[in-house]
Every structure is written in C-alpha cells, then in structure tokens.
Amino acid sequence: MNLILEEIRNQNQKAFKTLFNNHFEELVVYANGYLFQMDSSKDIVQEVYIYIWENANKIEIKTNFKGYLYSMVRNRCFNYLKSIKVTDDLAFLEFNINIINEDVFDSTLEEDKEKVYHQILKIIDSLPDKMRKIVQLKFLHNYKYSEIAKELDISINTVKTQLKRAKFKIIQMVTIILILLQIRQ
Incomplete structure (x- = not known):
C-alpha cells in the first residue's frame, strides 16, 4: 500500500x-456511519482523495496506508459534525412542520398537514431508544444538552450527535411522506 503512495x-x-476505485465505496460507507448523510459522506471521502493527491509529498505514514485513509475520513467526519452544530432550539422539528405549511399543499388539504404532523410524532417514536429519549428530553421537556448528558450518563457531544442523526432521519421520513402525498394528489 505504501508503494501506491510512492x-x-x-x-x-x-x-x-x-x-x-479500491477504497472509495468502503470509505463512503464508513463515513456514512458517522454522518448518516450519503452525499456528505461522499464529499468528505472525495476531499480526502484530493488532499492525498495534492499533498502526497508531505504525507508520512507510520502505520499502514489503509489505516491512514480511515483516520483521515473519521477526522473529517468529526470536523464536519462540529461545523454543523445542532442548535439549542426547536429548529429541526419546526423545519419539518414548516415544510407542511409551505406551498407544498393547497390550503384545502389541512387533513394532509395533520397526517404529516402525526407521522412526525410516529417517526420520533420509531427512533432507537437512546435517540428517542434524547429527542424527548430536549424537545418535550426542554432539557439543556448538559442536563440530558447527565440524566443519561453520556457526553454532551453524544447528545449533539444523536440530535443531528434524529434530525436527518426525521427529515428523510417527512420527505418521503410529502412525496407520497403529492403523488396521491
């Protein structure tokens, strides 16, 4: 593998x-395990490859090249997650409800808006246990990150990451519901 770097x-x-070609797909899958966003995962892996191409002469690998690739991807995923900090307000739930209120539906389709709202609640209920608990503590009980971390005996970063992942899952599911409702029209 170090011969390839040479x-x-x-x-x-x-x-x-x-x-x-040998590692792109597996690195994307690895990145997606952190980000839960396929497009962002692909972007990060591509950035790693660009960095390697542009900085090959500066790279010194003390272990193996494949491990180096994984470390670079992991570190860039962490940096990405830090850069998109999960906000302290109800923004992600409000976002989903606002989608419903935009011109996606006619005003005569109040029943569809109500259905989507109830679907959001069902989506939250379907989240993995720890993620659901974090979302409930944050948005139903207005806990601060530090309070959630203390209550569940986890780090504040875990709270933020779980909220980010919940946001992504909710947005994905709401998008699917909206598409199905539009097709039905």
Whole structure:
C-alpha cells in the first residue's frame, strides 16, 4: 500500500485511480456511519482523495496506508459534525412542520398537514431508544444538552450527535411522506 503512495508522489494517475476505485465505496460507507448523510459522506471521502493527491509529498505514514485513509475520513467526519452544530432550539422539528405549511399543499388539504404532523410524532417514536429519549428530553421537556448528558450518563457531544442523526432521519421520513402525498394528489 505504501508503494501506491510512492506512485502517487510521482503523479501516477493510474495508481491514484486504482487507490480510488479500491477504497472509495468502503470509505463512503464508513463515513456514512458517522454522518448518516450519503452525499456528505461522499464529499468528505472525495476531499480526502484530493488532499492525498495534492499533498502526497508531505504525507508520512507510520502505520499502514489503509489505516491512514480511515483516520483521515473519521477526522473529517468529526470536523464536519462540529461545523454543523445542532442548535439549542426547536429548529429541526419546526423545519419539518414548516415544510407542511409551505406551498407544498393547497390550503384545502389541512387533513394532509395533520397526517404529516402525526407521522412526525410516529417517526420520533420509531427512533432507537437512546435517540428517542434524547429527542424527548430536549424537545418535550426542554432539557439543556448538559442536563440530558447527565440524566443519561453520556457526553454532551453524544447528545449533539444523536440530535443531528434524529434530525436527518426525521427529515428523510417527512420527505418521503410529502412525496407520497403529492403523488396521491
């Protein structure tokens, strides 16, 4: 594997393409385990490859190259999660309810808006136990991150990450519901 890095240092595009083809998909899956957003996961992995191509001469690997790739992806995922901090307000739930109120539906479809709202509640109920508990503590009981962390004996970063993942899952499911309702019309 370190031979591939040596070839990339020599600007061997074929070696770089081989590295990309051999590991891109598995690295995207790995990144998606942190982000739960396929597009962002692909972007991060592509950034790692760009960095390797542009900085191959500066890279010194003390272990193995594959481990280095995974470490780079993991670190960029953490940086990405830090950059999109989960907010302290009800923004993600409000976002989903506001989608319903936009011009997606005619005003005559109040029953559809009500259905989607109830679907959001069902989606929250279907979240994994710890994630659901965090969402409930945050948005039903107005706990602060630190209070949730203390209550559940987890870190504040875990609380933020779980809220981010919950937001993504809720948005995905609401989008599917909205599409199905539009198809029905």
